[in-house]
Structure formats: structure tokens, C-alpha cells
Amino acid sequence: MTSFLDRIYNFSPAIVQNLMVTGYGLKMYRREYGRKFREKLDEFEKTQWYSESELRDYQAERLRALLEHCYENIPYYRRVMDDLKLTPRDFKGLDDLQKIPILTREDVKKNFRQLIARNYKPSDLILGRTSGTTGSPLEFYWDRQACVVKNVVDWRQKGWGGIHFGDKMAFALGRVVVPTKQRKPPFWRINLAMRHLYLSSLHMSKDNLKAYLDKLAKFAPVALEGYPSTMHLLAHYLRGQKLKFLVKAVFTSSEALFPKQREMIEDAFECKVFDFYGMAERVIFATECSEHTGHHINMDYGITEFIKDDSQESSNGGFARIVATGLHNYAMPLIRYQTSDLSEPRKGKCPCGRNFPLMDDVTTRVEDLILTRDGRYISSQILSHPFKPIKNIIESQVIQEDIDRLHIKIVREKQYNDDDTKALLEGLAIRVGPEMKFDIEFVDSVPRTAAGKVKFVISKVTAGDQIKL
């Protein structure tokens, strides 16, 4: 919605907001879920079963077409190719992609105008932006096709979880659906056109969770989607009430999903969690199938490279930076875009039979790593381990204030005691080393980012740091 509509929306009563959400849903539905969506979904239902060589051929063909478009219509890439004395004829196979230099966030900001396709009318450009958990958000343009393909890979994964387009779903994501200062329910809006219930992630407090669950019971969704932290919060509430809420699947994304969260969500909703990883930049999409062996990198969506800072592709394991090329956005193509996410390719095939390669199911942003005085980077996943056995912690957050100090915020149960603190500090010290000091602060809730996410680890030491891997 435009900001003008946003303003009207914010001042309207809930019933009008529901109509507006439905109206917006209808517009979206027509624009992004019409014939093109159904055709592309049919195509992608087939490509997911391609052999490895068929997938590589598919990528090579799309890449050639994209690079031709870049040469003809994207001033930035015309300049890059001219400088390197390259033409589209120099790109025959996938390996030739390496001839194009890596594109950083700074490159996108600096060359914003030159990255927009000359053959697009301004009215055909759809503005997108990153959620901006750290620093300033990055803006870019999508075209309709990129939006359709994003919806296709999204619903293809829903299919992997047994959910189909048109099924009733409830979402608890970042969008502010209810004014943040509102204190009483309803903390949700309904999109009748798509049978979606949007729950506000920003109003979930101990006192409000019952209202959320009552609404969910009334709406009766087949599946849920949200941040791991929101789904975990609902699951934790259900466990406390000795209740279950049965759905077919829970989809999570946008934050690291910790094993303890997964376990509790699967228990409370009596279903499997299907985590996925995508970016607003639309260069990579990676999804869990029903085997849960890692995240399948959707090869028909983009080309993914794992690059260590010495520019060598990661072949012998370990963290490497995700660098990715989206194959479907012709309005503003991002080629070899350097993300701030780190992951690790997994070896071996998935028993599901798909040839999309697997990557580790936890991606870690550079700023989510803490740095120790002896130069070790420690992932949020590792830091989460000492919290795991402590039953009396509801939520927590670790903030690295400086190189030898961690500030830990804890939302505790009534039964929390000194033994819990002792166990936690011992567990942390084993992992971060004896030089680190800890402050513990008990809080009522852990702050959400503007997008409603919880960041388990925030490091003020590594933020903005160009990590050396």
C-alpha cells in the first residue's frame, strides 16, 4: 500500500481495515496469482524433478538470456562488460558467470539508477526493500515476473508441506497490520480474498496470547507461517496451558530457527516445521522438504555460490558467504550479489529425490556472530546451546557490547533460580572463553526489530565489519 493509504489505514476502524486488507489482497491476487502464476507453478512443479544436468542446462540457458538483457538494457552491466572487453558471446556455460565481478550492497546503492533496465516503464517497476535489521534498508526494483516467480517458489514449498494455494493460512510476519500503540484486541486482520489471517507479531505479550489463540481457533487455519520467535512464543504459551493446536504444517523464515524452538513448535502444533530462506533481493530461495535434511537451494530460481574471502568456492566445508544471482528479475538484475549471510553447503543427496543441492539449515548473518579476543567467531547457533537445557528461560538475547563483554537479557519463568544462572554462565564460558564477562538483565520481553523480529545475538563488535573468513 502507498503511504497515503497507510495513513488512512492507520486511522480506520478494524472493519474498514479488514476491507482494505481484502481489497489489497484482491489486487495482489489479480496481479500476482493469475494465469501467469498458475502456468509458472506448473512449470516449476516439473523443474524440481530435473536431473542435475537438466538443472544446470536450465540455469545456463536462463543466465545467457539474462546477460544478453543486461548487455542491451542495463547501463551498469554494459559498462562492466565493456570495461572487461566482454560481450554476451563470452558467456557459454555456468562457469563463465565468474567473469562478472561480485556486486556488493554499496555497489547497488552507488549505481542504483544504472542498474534499472532502460526498456522498463517506471509504472512497471515495483519497489522492494530489505527489512533493514541493521543499518539502512536497501532498495531495489522488481518486475511482475520476479514477483510471480517468488510466489511460485513460495507455494511450491507449501506444497512440500502438504499445503496448497487457496488453503486457509494464518501469518505472523513483520508487517504492521495493527497500530503499534493499540493495547486491546483485535491484533489481526483478515484478507478474505485469499483466506489469510494476518496476526501482528508486535503485540504478542503474555497477556495477549490467549486472545491470539482464541482467534486462531475460530479462524481454523490449515497451516501457520511466521518468524521462528513468534511461532515459538505461541507454542510456549500452548505448552504452559497444556494445550495443543493442530495444523498440518508450520512454515518459518527470516530468523535462525534453533533446534529447541523447532522441537517446541512441532510438539505444540503436532506437525512438522518447514523452514525456508529467502531474501527481498530475490537472488536465492532455499526450502526444506518433508525429509528435513537441510535447505534445498531452488536452482530454477537463482544461481548460488559459496565464497570464502580468498574468492575460492567453498568445497571443504565451513562457513562461506552466500553470493547469488537471481534469474527472473529483469527490471533490476542482481548478478553475483554478495549477501551478508553465511552458510555451508551440505554434501549428499536428499532421499526425496530432488536434485536441488542442500545447504545447512542455519544461515548466520555476519553481525550475528560474536568475536572473541582470541579472534574466534562464534555463531548464534553455538551460543544457543547453553540456553537449551534451562527450562525456566522463555526468551533471551545476547548483546556483545565490546570485545570482552556480553549483556544477556532473559525473560524468565517464576521458577527461575540461581542454579539456572550458574549453569548458563558455565555453559557460555566453555564456548566463548574465560576472558569474557557477562551481565545478566531480567526483562519482561525481548525487544523486536522494526520488522517484528527477535535477534538472538546482536554484536556491536562485528556489526559493519567486513569479516575475514
Ligand SMILES: [Zn+2]
Ligand atoms: Zn528433499
